Amino acid sequence: MDRILSQKNILITGGTSALGSAFVREALQAGATVYFTYHQNEARAKELTELGAKGFPLNLADQEAIDHFQREFRSQLKILHVLIHNAALTHDATIQNMSEKDWDETISVNLKAPYLLIKKLLALLFRAKPSKIFFIVSHAALQGIFGASNYAASKAGLVGLAKSLAQELGRKEVLVNCVNPGFMKSRMTEGLPESVIEKNLRESTLGKLSDPGEVAKFLVYLSSDQMTQVSGQVFHFESRKT
Numbered sequence: 001m002d003r004i005l006s007q008k009n010i011l012i013t014g015g016t017s018a019l020g021s022a023f024v025r026e027a028l029q030a031g032a033t034v035y036f037t038y039h040q041n042e043a044r045a046k047e048l049t050e051l052g053a054k055g056f057p058l059n060l061a062d063q064e065a066i067d068h069f070q071r072e073f074r075s076q077l078k079i080l081h082v083l084i085h086n087a088a089l090t091h092d093a094t095i096q097n098m099s100e101k102d103w104d105e106t107i108s109v110n111l112k113a114p115y116l117l118i119k120k121l122l123a124l125l126f127r128a129k130p131s132k133i134f135f136i137v138s139h140a141a142l143q144g145i146f147g148a149s150n151y152a153a154s155k156a157g158l159v160g161l162a163k164s165l166a167q168e169l170g171r172k173e174v175l176v177n178c179v180n181p182g183f184m185k186s187r188m189t190e191g192l193p194e195s196v197i198e199k200n201l202r203e204s205t206l207g208k209l210s211d212p213g214e215v216a217k218f219l220v221y222l223s224s225d226q227m228t229q230v231s232g233q234v235f236h237f238e239s240r241k242t
């Protein structure tokens with residue numbers, strides 16, 4: 001790939017995820033300076049650091065830790081071109097069985113943390129014209145999902161947040177969009193029963209799982225100056241029959 005991200009500073013949360021790590025690799029190859037956050041996967045974080053990215057350990061459920069991180073980040077960087085909210089967790093249960101703790105943690109990591117980070121990093125984004133914010137969302141945001149209402153609500157919240165911020169920040173040349181990567185093999189999905197994976201394949205028009213590498217390349221394109229006129233949209237990496 002051409003170095004279409006040279007001179008771009010990019011921060012992605014959850015750089016150690018299946019999609020996040022594919023993106024970090026692609027963005028480095030495309031010439032970006034890449035910063036990422038991670039939670040527990042030290043081994044993957046070390047691999048990415050050795051490739052040239054800079055990792056920050058950060059529990060996105062911990063508001064004080066986010067505050068500490070943003071201070072450190074802002075002391076190192078004066079301009080940010082792209083912010084990608086990719087880290088997410090699931091605590092699946094039907095509503096009768098869902099504890100308040102599992103509801104709160106899912107909303108904190110998936111939805112509140114993006115709000116907190118944007119508030120703190122907006123000044124850095126304003127210095128880049130244009131700058132971009134991406135939210136990694138899910139089919140669940142629009143269609144709901146049985147047994148994961150907390151996750152679906154968090155992702156639907158991100159869609160509403162993106163569409164609102166696109167309106168608030170458009171004149172300041174901050175573009176805000178969502179990407180639904182489709183159903184991928186990752187830690188998030190590895191524990192799911194085979195029947196759920198088969199159901200996803202059955203419902204997919206293309207009849208296959210998403211490839212994080214291809215989603216990462218699409219995100220590299222969206223992060224580049226080749227895309228400057230799209231905001232408030234949700235890009236779907238899958239098409240569903242239902």
Ligand SMILES: NC(=O)c1ccc[n+]([C@@H]2O[C@H](COP(=O)([O-])OP(=O)(O)OC[C@H]3O[C@@H](n4cnc5c(N)ncnc54)[C@H](OP(=O)(O)O)[C@@H]3O)[C@@H](O)[C@H]2O)c1
Pocket residue numbers: 013014015016017018019020038039040041042058059060061085086087088089109136137138139180181182183184185186187188189
């Ligand atoms: N997999 C799918 O089929 C699918 C479908 C639709 C949408 N998505 C979305 O795509 C994105 C990437 O998904 P994925 O499947 O690639 O993820 P994944 O491999 O399961 O990794 C999850 C990421 O979130 C981080 N994380 C989890 N809890 C955290 C916390 N408390 N604080 C900070 N970071 C935390 C993890 O960090 P550590 O690994 O360092 O602990 C990891 O980087 C997510 O937004 C997900 O919702 C995935």
